[in-house]
Amino acid sequence: MRVRTLAAVLLAGGLALTACGKEGTGTDTGAPAGVFDVAKDVKVEGSPTFEKIKARGSLVVGVKEDQPGLGYKDPTTNKYTGFDIDMAKLIAAQLGFAEDKIQFKTIQSAAREQAIINGDVDYYVGTYSITAARKEKVSFAGPYYIAGQDLLVKKDNTDIKGPDTIKSKKVCSVTGSTPAKLLRDKKLVEPDANVVELQSYSLCVTKLLDGEVDAVSTDDAILKGYAAAEPDKLKVVGQTFSTEKYGIGLPKDDKALRDKVNEILEKSLSDGKWDEIYKNTLGKSGSEGKHPTLEKY
């Protein structure tokens, strides 16, 4: 039995190395979910970006492809699913573009500002935190989700209740990441060696399921994505200890489009579309979703 598990893990390791590890694929959004009524005759006065989109006849949206439940590309079907993806689709529909007119483009975190500045993408939806430094290069609509560092634990875990209960526990995060740094700097986890740093959150989740680490820590949205894939094995603690505001990245100074997207987001919060999207994606984790307050500028 041990040998068989070993073989399975070696195989999985090999797959991960060839960059096709696909843990947490169980995040199907269901057939009817993620389809929105397409608005007709949309006009955004004075928006150069919207003019460009109109002329092209289709939308290019920057997203992530490696976050189950948020922005995830199924390697077999090449379909994108998740909370961020549905949010992007909703905005597209309200701008007058049906799903078949959206072209999703995977952009890595470090390349996001440049992709927006170059006009490679019309807008970006992918755990994109609103910060003052980024606002100098791009602009943000939203936030459409307010995340915070949280803890993912096994479903049957009862002794981890929040950031003050992980002092001598093993907590996993990604190599060199801000969550790992925060765990150390605020001395939430001691000694240093108890902060485990691996290459991806998928690997951390594997270690959590194996019982080798006690918790995985990063933004709750990302953790909920993993919990949504395996709701009977994992849960998110729900005590956030930092704040990250996820916004829609837009070209700088396109105020007209920014106002329009904010208007769309506001409407989605009041007419229940936001809740519907949440329920179909991150909500499967069993955690409640809190409405964000828009910060228009």
Add this chain to the structure above:
Amino acid sequence: MGVLTRNIDLFVHHFANTLKLFAVSGIASLLLGIFLAMLRVSPVPVFRGAGTLYVTVVRNTPLTLVFVFFVFAYPYLEIIKFEFFTAAVVALSLYTSAFVCEVVRSGINTVPVGQAEASRALGLTFTQMLGSIVLPQALRSVVPPMVSTFIALLKNTTVAAGFSVREAGAIRDALSELGEDTLTGMLWVAAIFVLLVMPLTYLQRVLEKRWSVAR
């Protein structure tokens, strides 16, 4: 310069871990490598076979896979629990020892077989023959390839960054999260590695001079 001075703590901490990894696994792989070489030249066929099998398997496996094995698969065997640092030392030592073994063996082959026969005629055992006649001569002739192997080991330690050891290989990730210029940071990492390799090259030169034999 700014990237280095602003994050000097990070650089010092991470490179200290790199050196620790290098020192511990360097010693371990030297000992294990010599032992493996002894197996490979031993008169017992089973020992020779075991040595050859080890070298063939380990030397032909990518280091990252060796790490993946010890960090992700090995725990399932439920033998001894390793900390991440220990796991890294074990992976690096097992991997490097295969190379050390081949270097030492090539050195052993430079010692004329007549010397081994002569020592046997004098009544020395296999271990005595290796320990006092062959290995001292073999080791001195393999200084340059041995130092190369250890330079490779020093750089290979960076693989451990992906497996929860905070060493030089993790500096880029940390800098990127701090919003620092990672390219400049990487240049500094490269420069420090060059600095660290220099004493090894110096050691090679000294040993070569001191141990040189007139042939």
